[in-house]
Amino acid sequence: MSTPQNQAAWLNKADSPLEVRDAPLPTAGPGEIVVMNAAIAINPVDWHMQDHGIFVQQWPTILGCDVAGEVFEVGSGVDRFQKGDRVIGHSTPFPNGRPSDGAFALYTIVSADKASILPNHISFTDAVVVPFAVESAVCALSVKEPGPCMPGVFTPALGLPLPSLEGHISSIKKTLVVYGASASTGAMVTQLATAAGITVIAISGSHNFDLAKQCGAAQVFDHKDASLVEKIVAAVKNLNADFVGIFDAISIPETFERDLEILKALGGGHLAGTHPPPTENLPSNIHVGMIFAYSDITAPVYRDFVTGALQSGKLKCLPPPTMVGKGLEYIDEALKMCKAGVSATKLVVEL
Template sequence: MRALVLDRPGTCDTLRLADLPTPEPGPGQVRVEVEACGLNPSDYQRAAYGIPEWEWPAVLGLDVVGTVDAVGEGVTSVKAGQRVAFHGDIRARGGFAEYALADVMVLARVPDGLTPESAAAVPSAGLTAYQAVVRRLHVGNDDCVLVTGGAGGVGGFAVQLAALAGARVIATEAAHNADHVKALGAGAVIDFRTEDITARVRELTGGRGVDAVVDTIGSESATANLGLLVHGGGLAAIAGRPDLSVVPPFGMAPSVHEIALGAAYTVGDGRVRTQLSTMLTDLLTLLADKRIAPMLSRTVSLEEVPAALVELSGRGVRGKIVYVRG
């Protein structure tokens, strides 16, 4: 099969096209003929340092959409010809190829009428946001939620899911992306480049603060935003843990949730991995019903993936870039 491969840890401009053996599904696995695969920060991050379990040359690409081509021993829940999507195992060869293997437990059916590129925009970013907003923070009607990086993949889905739950959403983002983030459901957008985030949140909430924070930036940002929570509020840390020492014990009593999607494979069990299927099924249903948008920025060919990943590493991309097989 044709694949985009990484010969050793490095930058994504070192990726090259190659021919690899077509993989055979083992027990509990299916082989998927790839139609589309989303690009994610995890791709260039993993390329830089490598994964100990990787078979070299490695193949990146976690967010796969395609058609089941073959099934392994013991697989009865899906059949060849069915269209599926999945968030893949960071240790395995991924979707920047003509074929990819998947654990049958993590598969989600792709609803009729949903394009491969739209479905492939969802898994990594959408599942991370879903875990944060729905599963961990339990955002509901009348909550006020702060989302940092509202134009990014995780941030954009978090804005949409929180707004869909009936929450008032405040997002941080550069001024040129403000209209886009408001269209996703944010009621207010704070320009992190020119405005004091803490002061603006206090102003926008009449001094109260927020019920929940989805922080996609890093530890420093998460730590600063802890102080914006109301008593009993919660923070979901996507890119780095906050320093809890800044909050006096047994006072505002925040709950802090670390989101680690890939660990569903590395330290999770079968029940945890099955939840990837359940959550992705919910997200694809919302997408098919047009209750959330895929935020698709553009599609690229396999040859264009390396340059697109380098661009993505600059952290200036709005929404999602997806590889679509020609």
């Protein structure tokens, strides 16, 4: 059989369109698999990397953090996967820095620790919304210390349990507020926190209340409501549980201002942002930090939780995908759409 030809949507330099052309066929190293991609998803970090070249260590490069497809090759030491398995995976062009680790290609290297078998009843295009959101959500919920890959990032110490396939652990009695539960990261934090037995009070646009509830939120409030802060504070107090803090998926000045008002009214807590929260003049009972979506702590979640939870419906492919097109040529357009902003969806390109 002839060797397949890989192709990729290459980024040659910052602030330029992607160029589709041949790429070396990657080889799986120890602990890695090569995935033949059937679908890839777009995340905001991709257009940030395209525009500004942030995190890029080698030019030209290949971007993209989410793949779904079939295992093409299995590296040494990997016993969870076989050639032909249907999988989803979080591909890591950063921090690894190798173009072969970018999703925007026909073949991508993925660490076996960041991949999960995909149940047969779920399509690649639905499931590809899951992996990078899982990485982000687990890092937001469960990481306690700054990761080794980005020294100096002040990781929020939410220190909550990992999600579990067993039923809700009602004895946990903890409450988390998720600001932006219709965002990809916010929806996944809501799902995984709920699966760890934590009660989520969510904030989203009123048109997305159903989505937040599907993700497991106990109550949802409209981010445009002028009384949002008072309503969230009352809802948290009514639960009479241990208030952990806020995961803010949006992390802009307007949301940070409200986060801090909520935390002050509730006697303090943690604020985990997707961008750096303000650190000036904070009361000592408020602890803030920015998540960094890459950690070894996620490995047991991909290994022990994702497949079974997708199988049982405990983990849903939310927010749902919006299909942009079929072929690597559509990725550039998808990046522009992502930069323009989406609501309660993740942009997906089929390959």
